[in-house]
Amino acid sequence: GAGVSQSPRYKVAKRGQDVALRCDPISGHVSLFWYQQALGQGPEFLTYFQNEAQLDKSGLPSDRFFAERPEGSVSTLKIQRTQQEDSAVYLCASSSAGGRRDTQYFGPGTRLTVL
């Protein structure tokens, strides 16, 4: 079946603009994660959803970052008033149940460049 998809694949924003990144998880997957990957680094956790509930947002770097998953399926990560330090690849992952042994399936990522 189809894997995790993300759109857009590339986004260029001027500093101060708002952006919205979309994630379509694997159908039926309960858990959804967002990660941020800076150049030359491994992915870093941003936030976690179980169905529509955002159970952990401890990794969001500032209150300019906001994520939602209103119907427990598609998720959107929004960044307000983008800054240059927001430039990174944003990865979405989903898993069937969210247990710590569950495999997380990753999307291709959205590469955000803030000028």
Next chain:
Amino acid sequence: AQRVTQPEKLLSVFKGAPVELKCNYSYSGSPELFWYVQYSRQRLQLLLRHISRESIKGFTADLNKGETSFHLKKPFAQEEDSAMYYCALSGFFSGSARQLTFGSGTQLTVLP
């Protein structure tokens, strides 16, 4: 706090030679450890997990709790093994989150 360290950013070996990608972790409890791989122009994907104790594409990894290590090994490297490899840890966090903590990755190049 949990941390994963991959000391080598770049590693080159010749085809047919053994390869070992190092991973050390810091975690106070009992961790679940994974190796993820990203081939050129492909998405991040699971290679293997310690709980399965399996060999995938000839790779194995043993969890050494005494040395807090989870090194990835393959006796005979192939050119198609060239990729970025990430070691990752999933701990037991309060609440329901089971996020992964990743190392910074090792770029493996297998030379012909």
